[in-house]
Amino acid sequence: MPPNAVITGWGMYAPQRILTNQDLARMVDTSDEWIVTRTGIRERRIAADDETTTTLSVYAARDALAVAGLDPTELDLVIVGTCSPDYPLPATGVLVARDLGATRAAGFDLQAACSGFLFALATGSSFIRSGMYRNVLVLGVEVLSRFLDWHDRGTCVLFGDGAGAVILSASDQPGGLLGLELFSDGTGAEGIIVPAGGSACPASPQTSAEGGHFIHMSGADVYRYATRQLAESTLAALRSAGLGVDDIDQFVYHQANLRIIKSVGKQLQIPDEKVFVNIEKYGNTSAASVPMALVEAVASGRIKQGDRLLMAAFGAGYTAGAAVVEWTADPLQAFRAPGAQTRLGKPRSAGAATLGETAADEEAALPEVAAAG
Ligand code: UT7
DSSP: OOOEEEEEEEEEEOOSEEEEHHHHHTTSSOOHHHHHHHHOOOEEEEOOTTOOHHHHHHHHHHHHHHHHTOOGGGOOEEEEEOSSOSOSSSOHHHHHHHHHTOTTOEEEEEOOGGGHHHHHHHHHHHHHHTTSOSEEEEEEEEEGGGGOOTTOHHHHTTBOEEEEEEEEEEESSSOEEEEEEEEEOGGGTTTEEOOSSSSSSOOOHHHHHTTTTSOEEOHHHHHHHHHHHHHHHHHHHHHHHTOOGGGOSEEEEOOSOHHHHHHHHHHTTOOGGGEEOOHHHHOBOGGGHHHHHHHHHHHTTOOOTTOEEEEEEEETTTEEEEEEEEOOSOTTHHHHSOSOSGGGTOOSSTTOOBGGGSOHHHHHTSHHHHHHO
């Protein structure tokens, strides 16, 4: 029998700086009322100037390692699901392994946009089930604030920065990944795209001047596709697990838009109390959104040992991923383990301030944001 890949550790990190809807209303032609009604978002976190996708990853990963009771040297593999890496090369996964002291681990990045964590979870599970590795660190991490046009109200109000991590470990006990669906459809490539900076359109002064390195999105098209595809991916993952909607204890969806989550819940007749939502605090953190929601769902007591979860995401490509997971860990382990406590879904510092309250020099630290004002 191949080993099962069960989640033994989990952690998250949300940067301290909070950007509220009111802050955004001072920067672009928008309002708190529009953003809350159309998306459910009230605020999002923005990485500090000295923070990167690697540094966010390391915070989340250290907590996940502490919960699992693992030393970094016991990791065999580090997979970072991200579309906002530190560099086009080298891979963020390599830098994360270096900074963690995961000296035995191979590291790489996996790009499936907002579905990146689900694709990385599937990949990590496969390495464990094949017998090749015993402990895999799977991350979903983004610093999308560096890829936003802070003059474009259609995108800048939606996204935020953050990191979520799980440790997958080999186990002879039942549990872990029960069902999976990965999906992609390249006909939607233009739906969400950073058009420049790759081989199709290399970086140049012109691409920079034209905003080609920012995220461009056809919101309404993406919305329509996402509501349908998330429901279909959910059902496909359930079929692959041999389960139905009623067999799932908690649904942890990609936090892109509260209306999308509600629409999927309605289509599938999922009771509201089984659907975890934290979009109001973080906005759309792309690949980080599902693992951050998972960590907060566990910390809030909504996930218990033996529960079955369905995690699903949708993103650029288009891509979608859905996984049915049996949760085998003791949720209280997160409270007992030593560490920074970010895994409990709290900011690293209780003194996190809103952008409006920060000192002038901190405000200046967001050059594009400040310029847009
Ligand atoms: O992570 C996965 C990928 N992303 C997504 O899943 C995002 C999917 N799309 C969405 O969530 C929604 O389409 C949005 C939230 C982006 C937009 O909501 P919508 O209800 O689809 O609005 P819309 O794009 O149809 O725009 C409606 C109006 C437009 O004005 P007019 O043409 O009716 O006068 C927009 O210009 O709202 C305007 N608008 C805004 N108004 C105030 C667009 N953005 C804003 C804004 N503030 N931030």
